[in-house]
Amino acid sequence: AQSVAQPEDQVNVAEGNPLTVKCTYSVSGNPYLFWYVQYPNRGLQFLLKYITGDNLVKGSYGFEAEFNKSQTSFHLKKPSALVSDSALYFCAVSGRGSTLGRLYFGRGTQLTVWP
Amino acid sequence: GAGVSQSPSNKVTEKGKDVELRCDPISGHTALYWYRQRLGQGLEFLIYFQGNSAPDKSGLPSDRFSAERTGESVSTLTIQRTQQEDSAVYLCASGEYVNTEAFFGQGTRLTVV
Numbered sequence: 459a460q461s462v463a464q465p466e467d468q469v470n471v472a473e474g475n476p477l478t479v480k481c482t483y484s485v486s487g488n489p490y491l492f493w494y495v496q497y498p499n500r501g502l503q504f505l506l507k508y509i510t511g512d513n514l515v516k517g518s519y520g521f522e523a524e525f526n527k528s529q530t531s532f533h534l535k536k537p538s539a540l541v542s543d544s545a546l547y548f549c550a551v552s553g554r555g556s557t558l559g560r561l562y563f564g565r566g567t568q569l570t571v572w573p
Numbered sequence: 574g575a576g577v578s579q580s581p582s583n584k585v586t587e588k589g590k591d592v593e594l595r596c597d598p599i600s601g602h603t604a605l606y607w608y609r610q611r612l613g614q615g616l617e618f619l620i621y622f623q624g625n626s627a628p629d630k631s632g633l634p635s636d637r638f639s640a641e642r643t644g645e646s647v648s649t650l651t652i653q654r655t656q657q658e659d660s661a662v663y664l665c666a667s668g669e670y671v672n673t674e675a676f677f678g679q680g681t682r683l684t685v686v
Contacts, residue, residue, distance in 0.1 A: 559671040
């Protein structure tokens, strides 16, 4: 079965410091992986995706994510956090086989960047 | 172009009433998803449409929930005999095709009183 785990409910970081939001996945076959962000009172916005190719994927707002097949991880990173990055972040994996196309989401990680 | 549009944005209904939620996907998108997000919770998969294939309804929590999609256009999610535990934000998303990124609407906040 496909699943996504975000082990941290909350991540707190000072502005200007690097940030990492962790995600691990379980899927048979090659995964399609996604990160989404949800700002307060707004819908989910797509940040970036990994389909194939380079393990380091660059996305919107300066975010990037590193696909690590051996560790089945897809951690979201940013070299220098901004207060405006404070939001709820979701990792997702696309189902395969009988669940092809279904997006499985993690529980979300609340990122708080303080000034 | 226009994004995914959901209506109404807010709906308050009495317990036991039926409600219908509407989703207008991005034009040309063959994939359409419905998710539910309870307060402080993650996204709960409800149903997935892909082109003319039979929908994946495995996430619907009970037979009070149903959804339809007209071709590759509008989708409606219907909840019959609403219960208080149905209170949540219902999110619709569409994707160009399977395994591409999904674009989400703003959601419909349903409150059952």
